[in-house]
Amino acid sequence: MFLSPIFAMFRTNVPHTIRKINVSQPLFFQIKWNSSIASSKNKFIQEKIYSDSDSDSDWDSCAEKGKSEFWRRKMRTFHGILDINKDGVISFDDFKILVDRFIYLGHLDLHQQKEFNEVVQNMWEERWGTINPYNLVTTEQYLEDMHHVVNDRQLRQKVHNFLPYLFKAVDKDKNGYITAEEYKLFFNCLGLPKEVSLVSFTAVDENLDGRITLKEFVKTGRDFFLTEDQRKPSKLFWGPLVK
Numbered sequence: 001m002f003l004s005p006i007f008a009m010f011r012t013n014v015p016h017t018i019r020k021i022n023v024s025q026p027l028f029f030q031i032k033w034n035s036s037i038a039s040s041k042n043k044f045i046q047e048k049i050y051s052d053s054d055s056d057s058d059w060d061s062c063a064e065k066g067k068s069e070f071w072r073r074k075m076r077t078f079h080g081i082l083d084i085n086k087d088g089v090i091s092f093d094d095f096k097i098l099v100d101r102f103i104y105l106g107h108l109d110l111h112q113q114k115e116f117n118e119v120v121q122n123m124w125e126e127r128w129g130t131i132n133p134y135n136l137v138t139t140e141q142y143l144e145d146m147h148h149v150v151n152d153r154q155l156r157q158k159v160h161n162f163l164p165y166l167f168k169a170v171d172k173d174k175n176g177y178i179t180a181e182e183y184k185l186f187f188n189c190l191g192l193p194k195e196v197s198l199v200s201f202t203a204v205d206e207n208l209d210g211r212i213t214l215k216e217f218v219k220t221g222r223d224f225f226l227t228e229d230q231r232k233p234s235k236l237f238w239g240p241l242v243k
């Protein structure tokens with residue numbers, strides 16, 4: 001795959017160790033949904049993802065996570081993406097608009113659409129309680145909540161629950177891979193300029209074969225929330241970081 005010098009430089013700066021699969025300590029994590037959804041027969045949600053993620057293999061329950069300015073910057077970036085109308089707070093309406101943008105692409109079947117809505121609704125209720133227009137989450141509240149998430153082993157394992165739906169929604173030809181063209185749809189739904197999507201695409205395409213698998217997508221997206229390692233390409237998952 002052709003890489004422009006800037007992307008090639010970026011990739012070569014990624015330490016080999018962060019891409020190496022740790023075969024001595026294989027870590028499996030299942031895409032787990034809440035109990036109401038777990039009974040689903042949909043094969044897609046039963047999928048097991050093999051993770052070579054450092055963010056869990058180096059889990060140390062004693063060390064407090066989510067303290068670095070780098071990690072806080074990443075969380076502020078994601079809060080900014082969820083804050084669709086850019087009024088500084090996120091509401092359930094923001095969530096709903098975002099979900100609808102992915103659904104309107106037309107590549108999720110009705111069952112997946114229903115599950116996607118349920119996953120997002122459950123996430124909101126678990127984290128922020130009731131769904132009403134007055135329940136608004138500021139950046140500081142979001143940082144506090146995510147700080148709690150990254151320091152709780154069970155919550156860490158659910159942090160990526162919504163990601164497979166984003167993947168399926170932008171896999172236009174349903175071949176199980178996301179191309180650079182399809183990735184532009186992802187950025188479009190997020191409200192990010194498609195011009196910056198290639199940098200993110202290259203970061204997520206771990207084996208540089210020009211296409212992103214569900215495993216690559218979920219692993220990198222998950223790492224965005226969990227790792228404090230500034231060298232990891234996952235920092236580019238949701239586009240450029242805010243200042």
Ligand SMILES: [Ca+2]
Binds near residue numbers: 171175179
């Ligand atoms: Ca595809």
Ligand SMILES: [Ca+2]
Binds near residue numbers: 209
């Ligand atoms: Ca790939």
